[in-house]
Every structure is written in C-alpha cells, then in structure tokens.
Amino acid sequence: MSSIASKRLAKELREVHTSGCPVGITLVQADDFEKWLFSIEVMGESLYKGQSFLLQFRFDPQYPISAPAVQFVVDNTRKAPVHPHIYSNGHICASILGNEWSPVLSVTAVCVTMQSMLASCKSLELPEDNDRYVRHAPENPKKTRFMYHDDTV
Template sequence: MAQATRLSTVAQRRIQSELNEWMRSPPEGCCLESCEPMTSWVVIMQGPEGAGGVRLYSDEVFRVRIDFGEQYPLDPPDVIFLAPAPIHPHIYSNGHICLDILYSGRNGGWSPALTMSKVVLSLRSMLASNTDKRKPPGDAEYCARVGNRSPKLSNWVFEDDKV
C-alpha cells in the first residue's frame, strides 16, 4: 500500500473533483475498490471484449493502483496493474505499463487535461485492441532490474502503437 503523500491544494482539489465525477459516472467496466488515503486509488477493471468479438481478456478482472503525487495534475500519477498483471506486450509482470499517456517528459504523452477515468478507459482500450497474449520482450530482465520502484523512473521508448 502506498504511503499518504502531502498534496498541494491544487492536487487535493483536482483529486476530489475527479473522485466526485467518478462516483457520479464511473468509467465503463470499472469500479473503485478503495480511495483511502485519497492519494492512492485501487480500481477494479473488467477485462474488455476485443474487436470482432475477440475474447482475450473478457473473462478476467484486473486491479489497477493509481498513486497521486504532490504535483498532480502537472505530474502524472504512478499507474500500475496489481498482481496478477494482464499478459500483454506492453504490460510487464511487475505491473508496469508501457503507455505514453502515463508519463511526462520528452517521450511521454501525459497532459493535465487527462483524468483517471480517461486513463482507465485507455487501459481497457489497450487490452481490447490486443490480439496476442504475450509478455513484453525482456520481461523477466526488466522486472529483476527495476523491482517495485516507480515506473516513471524507467526510460520508456514508445514506438509500437499497434496494441
């Protein structure tokens, strides 16, 4: 479980606003398991049916942890799948996700305009578009090297937009 983070006033207001919106209108296929402390959410996500009726993940349920930092929404939160993570070419066994919108910096696509509802819908879409259940290349080596540290400390290269 994540430690409580001291939040800026902007972060507190934004997270509370997103939480209120989530409670009014949760994203399709998702529900909030916990949000205590407010800086750490756990989302339960139903695996989506894929395009053309492909059912790679539709009978599975996943848990996603979202840890907000003190500078949210200027900085993205840490977003990881809790064990067992989906078997997917962009999701490592330790739950780290190679998806540009989860990261800032020169390669990242994070925007403060993104909300956690949009993020989890993007994760469901990423699962739905996959056609081959396989782990990312170098999964075991990556997980051994980084362990459970923040995925934002990894140097991600986003070049595959097919899945």
C-alpha cells in the same frame, strides 16, 4: 499533498461518485489522495474475456501536472494481464503515462485507455525484455524511461 492536487483529486472523486465509472470500470478504494484502486474488466469479445484486473494509481503533489504512477496490482492472488506492453510486475509501457501525459487527462480516462489497450490486444505475450526489466525495475514505474516505439498493440 498540494492544494492543486487535492482540489483536482476531490473533483475527480466527486465525479466518479456522482456520475459513476464507465462500463467495466469500478472504483475499489479511494480512502485518501495518495493511492486509488480500480477494477478493470474488458467488455465484449477479447483475449481477456471474463477476467478483471486491479489498477493502482499513486499520486504525487504535482498531480495533475505530473502523471500518476499507474500499474496493475500483482500479489499472491493477482497477476498482471499478459500483454506486449505490460510487464509481469504490473508496470505499463504506455506513452500517456509518460511523455504524452497531459493534465487534461483524468483517472477515469486512463482507466478507459487501459481497458481499450487490453480490448485491442491481438496476442497474449509479455514484452520482449520482461525478465530483464522486472529484475532491475524500480518500485515506482514513473522512474523508468520507457521507449515508446510500438502503438499497434
């Protein structure tokens, strides 16, 4: 990990430990500066009421210049949220994780954005190309060139 990335991640982790996370967001694991896990629960009335999801962040040495690889954890006990911008393998089609990433964004800001994206969802449906994408998707969602054409969901 580069010095810049380590300093930035140490600062963000310190802020999480001292100030806490926003309501509905809980740090689950941050043992190193390579992978962090957060639990995300949508607050208030939503299609996801009572559900929580595990969000994984993987950092490369170029963080925060480069966006982290962010995805919902999918395993034997967890599924990704059913959402028009979230694939069943947990990959997320969101411009802030791609071409609209900015180094001023933080891990907690991304968590809040994901929480808000879920809260504003109007229909529980997968992306149109889910099956094809999941069959051919790279392990790292950052290696996908998503088309950001619908920000109304």
